Amino acid sequence: MILLNATLAEPQHFSIAEKLLLVALVVVSGAGFWRRFGAVLDKIFKSKKDASFHLFPIGKRTWDFVWEVVCQAKVIRQRPLAGLAHAFVFWGFCAFALVTLNHFAVGLGIGFLDPNGWFGRLYFYLAAVFALACAAGILGLFIRRFLVRPKWLSQKLSWESGFIALLIFLLMATYLAAFFVADTDPAARILWWAHTLAILTFLPIIPHTKHLHLVLSPATIFLSRGGFSQIPPLVGDEDFGLIAGTDLTQLVSLQAYSCVECGRCTEHCPAANTGKVLNPKEIILGLRDYLNELGPASEEPLLGKYNAPEAPFQCTTCGACEFQCPVGVEHLPILVGLRRGAVNTGAWENDYGSKLFLALERGSNSLGMAASERDKFIEKAGLPNFDGTQVYCLWLGCMGGYDPKGREIVADFARVMKYLGASFGVLRKEKCTGDPVRRLGNDLLFQQLAEENLKSLAENKVKKIVTICPHCVRTIQEDWKEFGTPPEVEHHSEFLARFADKLPKQASEEKIVYHDPCYLGRYRNVYQEPRAIVELAGELVEAPRNRERSFCCGAGGGLAFLGEETGERVSHVRAAELVATGAKTVGTACPFCNSMFRDALAEKGDSAPQLLDIARLTARGLPENGTS
Numbered sequence: 001m002i003l004l005n006a007t008l009a010e011p012q013h014f015s016i017a018e019k020l021l022l023v024a025l026v027v028v029s030g031a032g033f034w035r036r037f038g039a040v041l042d043k044i045f046k047s048k049k050d051a052s053f054h055l056f057p058i059g060k061r062t063w064d065f066v067w068e069v070v071c072q073a074k075v076i077r078q079r080p081l082a083g084l085a086h087a088f089v090f091w092g093f094c095a096f097a098l099v100t101l102n103h104f105a106v107g108l109g110i111g112f113l114d115p116n117g118w119f120g121r122l123y124f125y126l127a128a129v130f131a132l133a134c135a136a137g138i139l140g141l142f143i144r145r146f147l148v149r150p151k152w153l154s155q156k157l158s159w160e161s162g163f164i165a166l167l168i169f170l171l172m173a174t175y176l177a178a179f180f181v182a183d184t185d186p187a188a189r190i191l192w193w194a195h196t197l198a199i200l201t202f203l204p205i206i207p208h209t210k211h212l213h214l215v216l217s218p219a220t221i222f223l224s225r226g227g228f229s230q231i232p233p234l235v236g237d238e239d240f241g242l243i244a245g246t247d248l249t250q251l252v253s254l255q256a257y258s259c260v261e262c263g264r265c266t267e268h269c270p271a272a273n274t275g276k277v278l279n280p281k282e283i284i285l286g287l288r289d290y291l292n293e294l295g296p297a298s299e300e301p302l303l304g305k306y307n308a309p310e311a312p313f314q315c316t317t318c319g320a321c322e323f324q325c326p327v328g329v330e331h332l333p334i335l336v337g338l339r340r341g342a343v344n345t346g347a348w349e350n351d352y353g354s355k356l357f358l359a360l361e362r363g364s365n366s367l368g369m370a371a372s373e374r375d376k377f378i379e380k381a382g383l384p385n386f387d388g389t390q391v392y393c394l395w396l397g398c399m400g401g402y403d404p405k406g407r408e409i410v411a412d413f414a415r416v417m418k419y420l421g422a423s424f425g426v427l428r429k430e431k432c433t434g435d436p437v438r439r440l441g442n443d444l445l446f447q448q449l450a451e452e453n454l455k456s457l458a459e460n461k462v463k464k465i466v467t468i469c470p471h472c473v474r475t476i477q478e479d480w481k482e483f484g485t486p487p488e489v490e491h492h493s494e495f496l497a498r499f500a501d502k503l504p505k506q507a508s509e510e511k512i513v514y515h516d517p518c519y520l521g522r523y524r525n526v527y528q529e530p531r532a533i534v535e536l537a538g539e540l541v542e543a544p545r546n547r548e549r550s551f552c553c554g555a556g557g558g559l560a561f562l563g564e565e566t567g568e569r570v571s572h573v574r575a576a577e578l579v580a581t582g583a584k585t586v587g588t589a590c591p592f593c594n595s596m597f598r599d600a601l602a603e604k605g606d607s608a609p610q611l612l613d614i615a616r617l618t619a620r621g622l623p624e625n626g627t628s
């Protein structure tokens with residue numbers, strides 16, 4: 001009968017020959033590890049320095065590290081079952097760090113954890129609990145990868161992953177089995193050597209495979225740019241974006257080597273899910289292949305052999321990829337960087353893109369309309385001029401100033417502001433914030449628009465902006481910082497939610513499905529405020545993909561202006577999902593989403609749900625004259 005020992009069994013003595021063999025094996029294994037890992041580090045360190053990188057504030061970095069690496073929070077939150085299995089393996093490795101050090105020390109006769117002392121006994125039992133969890137976790141991951149086989153993991157079976165899973169399982173099994181033998185039993189020695197060989201086989205495999213993330217991803221998460229979709233400024237006259245290997249920065253190279261190929265980014269990508277060429281995982285792996293084959297000193301273009309030139313331009317900048325990535329890969333600076341490179345070298349030729357750039361160079365708005373059209377709308381809607389005395393500057397944005405449906409949103413929001421007695425006005429002249437050109441990689445034009453707007457806002461003494469467009473909010477608050485200090489800015493959902501108790505609650509059971517716009521949700525973390533407003537107008541219904549998992553409408557990243565898409569239309573896929581909820585109304589909080597769904601829902605004819613922005617939903621509950 002096999003009995004559980006009071007503690008872990010370790011062989012008592014090792015012969016000189018065994019010790020020499022152990023040292024030789026450790027040296028060979030370590031050399032195998034370093035041969036590849038040293039080369040990877042060399043490529044990362046020889047990449048261009050990140051000019052805008054700074055380590056401070058260190059508190060946020062430490063918190064992200066503890067939350068995402070130590071607690072594995074992101075991994076678990078996004079895929080709870082697989083995430084937990086992964087976390088068990090990770091925590092098992094952490095607990096085994098001390099056990100492993102002691103294991104090799106025992107082989108050399110200098111073991112420092114006494115299995116019969118109170119601490120050693122306690123620690124070995126604790127490690128046994130982690131070993132059980134780790135073995136269960138790796139078994140679960142193995143079953144998922146080889147039997148369940150989700151489609152976003154590569155369809156090719158990865159035997160390397162299977163082998164590594166086997167090694168990890170063997171490590172845990174040999175450790176646990178040592179609790180069931182006596183230390184004088186020859187089986188203890190066999191288990192000890194089996195455990196040793198499993199470790200020494202595992203070590204050199206790490207840097208040769210995607211398991212490199214075990215070593216790199218803690219650093220990648222700690223050193224990340226520290227904010228969502230942080231597009232670094234171009235530096236000096238020679239920086240035109242990501243064109244060749246010489247433009248890859250240390251952070252980009254570190255991230256490329258950290259990718260664990262989990263496919264979470266691709267699973268959530270609206271482009272990859274609607275038949276486009278763009279696949280965010282392949283973008284990152286393409287950069288890794290480039291670094292492996294050509295290195296960071298190469299002048300060969302990044303787009304071409306390693307990534308399709310059209311791929312970055314199919315990105316809606318929805319940010320689902322970056323939000324999901326568990327190892328800190330920041331896709332958006334990379335995708336926008338590749339666009340910058342293609343735009344600045346003239347490699348990107350697109351009639352719609354040229355038309356947009358021209359419209360913004362010559363005029364004031366991305367819709368290419370005469371500024372007088374905005375004046376006419378302001379007059380017709382009776383919007384007061386901003387004269388420096390009001391609290392809020394109501395920023396119209398291109399969609400609010402020129403798009404007929406966007407104007408309806410602005411007009412209704414202004415009615416609500418008047419009803420609430422808020423003091424506001426609109427600027428006589430306003431230019432596009434530069435959002436589409438910023439995301440499309442035309443920095444020169446973006447800078448011009450940002451500077452002109454900042455100057456005009458300062459001249460008009462604007463202190464607070466409120467707007468119906470989350471793209472304007474993001475661009476004003478974050479992107480303009482590169483060129484000055486923007487005024488405070490908020491989205492109308494935040495404004496409305498603040499006054500929710502003063503707004504009428506409509507006696508309606510109408511089901512309203514709310515669509516989270518990417519630039520309000522993932523970019524600004526605003527989820528509850530628009531929901532609070534929807535609940536005043538009817539019964540809130542959730543789409544299957546909601547909040548931070550919301551599926552894009554297809555308009556972002558300048559794509560609203562780039563004409564027909566290839567493959568299925570992103571807006572149609574999302575609209576179908578919203579319609580399938582059975583809600584009578586689709587509630588939006590972004591004029592771009594509104595415009596995309598308007599076209600997609602038009603196809604449904606009379607059976608289509610109505611489409612209303614939260615400002616319109618609120619305004620319809622106001623007393624007839626719209627004033628208090």
Ligand code: SF4
Pocket residue numbers: 265268269270271272278279280314315316317318319320321322331335
């Ligand atoms: S930002 Fe959105 S569209 Fe672009 S690659 Fe990432 S998930 Fe895909």
Ligand code: SF4
Pocket residue numbers: 258259260261262263264265266280281284321324325326327328329
């Ligand atoms: S980039 Fe991140 S999310 Fe995408 S496959 Fe790599 S590790 Fe996974």
